[in-house]
Amino acid sequence: MYEEENIxxxxxxxxxxxxxxxxxxxxxxxxxxVMGTIEFESKKNTASKSNKxxxxxxxxxxxxxxxxxxxxxxxxxxxxxxxxxxxxxxITDSASQMDEYSLNLxxxxxNSLISAIFNDETDTLSEIKPDELLAYLSTEMTDLEIYTEIxx
Amino acid sequence: xxxxxxxxxSLKDPSTRELAFRHLVTxxxxxxxxxxRKIVMNHDDADDVLQNTxxxxxxxxxxxxxxxxxxxxxxxxxxxxxxxxxxxxKRRMMPGLNDVNEYLLENLExxxxxxxxxxxxxxxxxIATLPDKQRLVFNMxxxxxxxxxEMSEILETxxxxxxxxxxxxxxxxxEYVKTHEPGIGS
Numbered sequence: 001m002y003e004e005e006n007i008x009x010x011x012x013x014x015x016x017x018x019x020x021x022x023x024x025x026x027x028x029x030x031x032x033x034v035m036g037t038i039e040f041e042s043k044k045n046t047a048s049k050s051n052k053x054x055x056x057x058x059x060x061x062x063x064x065x066x067x068x069x070x071x072x073x074x075x076x077x078x079x080x081x082x083x084x085x086x087x088x089x090x091i092t093d094s095a096s097q098m099d100e101y102s103l104n105l106x107x108x109x110x111n112s113l114i115s116a117i118f119n120d121e122t123d124t125l126s127e128i129k130p131d132e133l134l135a136y137l138s139t140e141m142t143d144l145e146i147y148t149e150i151x152x
Numbered sequence: 153x154x155x156x157x158x159x160x161x162s163l164k165d166p167s168t169r170e171l172a173f174r175h176l177v178t179x180x181x182x183x184x185x186x187x188x189r190k191i192v193m194n195h196d197d198a199d200d201v202l203q204n205t206x207x208x209x210x211x212x213x214x215x216x217x218x219x220x221x222x223x224x225x226x227x228x229x230x231x232x233x234x235x236x237x238x239x240x241x242k243r244r245m246m247p248g249l250n251d252v253n254e255y256l257l258e259n260l261e262x263x264x265x266x267x268x269x270x271x272x273x274x275x276x277x278x279i280a281t282l283p284d285k286q287r288l289v290f291n292m293x294x295x296x297x298x299x300x301x302e303m304s305e306i307l308e309t310x311x312x313x314x315x316x317x318x319x320x321x322x323x324x325x326x327e328y329v330k331t332h333e334p335g336i337g338s
Contacts, residue, residue, distance in 0.1 A: 009326045011271075016295035019268025019276060020189050026199075030181050031174045034206045041207065 116151070156222045163213045173210055180223060181206075184230045190291040191234040193280065194259040201237045205230045220305050227306045235284055256280035270333075278328035285309075286321035293318050 136146070159179075162172030184205060189198040208229050216225060242255045257280050260266070260273075268276065279287055288307065292298045300311045307314065 009322070011329070012294065012322060012325070015297065017268075017272065018186065018190075018295060019266060019272035020186075020193075020195070020263075021265045021267045022185070022195060023265065027182055027185070030202070030206075031177045034177060034203060034210075035170065035174070037203060038207060038210050 116147075160216070160218065160222055169213075173213070176209070176222070176226075177206060180226055183223075184226060187227060187291075187296065188230050188234050190279075190295060191231070191288065192238060192259065193256050193276065194263045195265040197237065197241070197259065201230070201233050204237070205233045208233065224302065224305045228308070231288060231306065238284075253281050274329060274333050275325070277332070278325040281328055282321050282324055286317045286324070289314055289317040290321035290325065 159172050159176050162168040163176070165172075181202070185198060185202050188201045188205065189195065192198050192201055205226070209226055212229070216222070220228075238255065257277060260276055260280055266273070266276075279290060282290060285307075289303065292303050292306075293300075298306075300314050303309075303314055304311050309317075
């Protein structure tokens with residue numbers, strides 16, 4: 001039905017002539033140009049892949065940074081200015097004091113300790129006033145603390 | 153390296169891929185360019201589309217299953233790229249135009265690389281008024297002398313439908329020529 005011999009007008013029976021042309025030497029550089037474009041696209045894709053990873057992680061990183069900021073802004077003031085922390089500091093101070101006493105005690109042998117307690121016992125006792133004695137008894141000090149007090 | 157099968161095997165091997173692709177481009181660049189040029193009509197557009205086509209071929213070579221020849225496959229990519237390009241260009245740059253055909257007429261008139269005479273210009277204008285499919289079939293049959301069977305593979309259309317398209321295209325071209333220049337076409 002559509003056989004071209006039957007329908008083609010006269011002017012179409014001759015082979016078609018290409019009326020277009022290209023700039024001079026256009027075809028010479030196509031290989032280099034296309035390889036250059038492919039290389040560029042490849043580099044761009046590699047870069048966009050890493051950007052894509054960053055883009056995907058961006059909300060998570062933002063959230064993590066926000067949490068870190070809130071932690072820093074809220075935790076440290078609470079830590080350093082809360083009453084509990086002040087008590088904790090005092091406890092820490094007395095503990096370090098105890099450590100110091102223990103160190104002093106370890107440097108003193110038993111005989112030195114006894115002689116230190118009983119030397120000038122009379123003089124010491126005579127110097128003690130009843131008020132001071134009562135004060136001593138009411139402080140509930142440990143032996144170590146009493147010894148330290150005497151030494152000082 | 154001129155045999156398509158040899159080129160294809162080298163393309164599948166990463167170590168010889170680039171060299172094989174260069175051979176492929178060298179072998180088919182002119183045929184692809186002229187096919188594209190007859191669809192988009194303007195050299196600058198044809199150059200853009202040829203670049204896009206070759207990049208698509210490079211990117212798709214790993215998935216090419218050799219169900220058709222590498223040339224048929226490349227020709228199909230060039231055809232699709234040309235039609236896509238025209239539709240995109242028309243949407244982007246010429247929103248006032250009614251269809252692709254008006255863009256083609258503008259393209260044809262602005263092309264500095266047109267060497268045809270008055271009759272050839274008239275014929276190209278007539279071709280520019282055809283719908284996409286008829287324009288493709290007319291160009292492939294009339295200028296490239298491609299057989300319907302090969303055209304059928306490239307355009308993925310039955311031979312009967314292609315013959316019908318060509319028949320309608322010829323009628324429209326003839327009518328356009330008679331209307332615009334009664335003395336030339338007779």
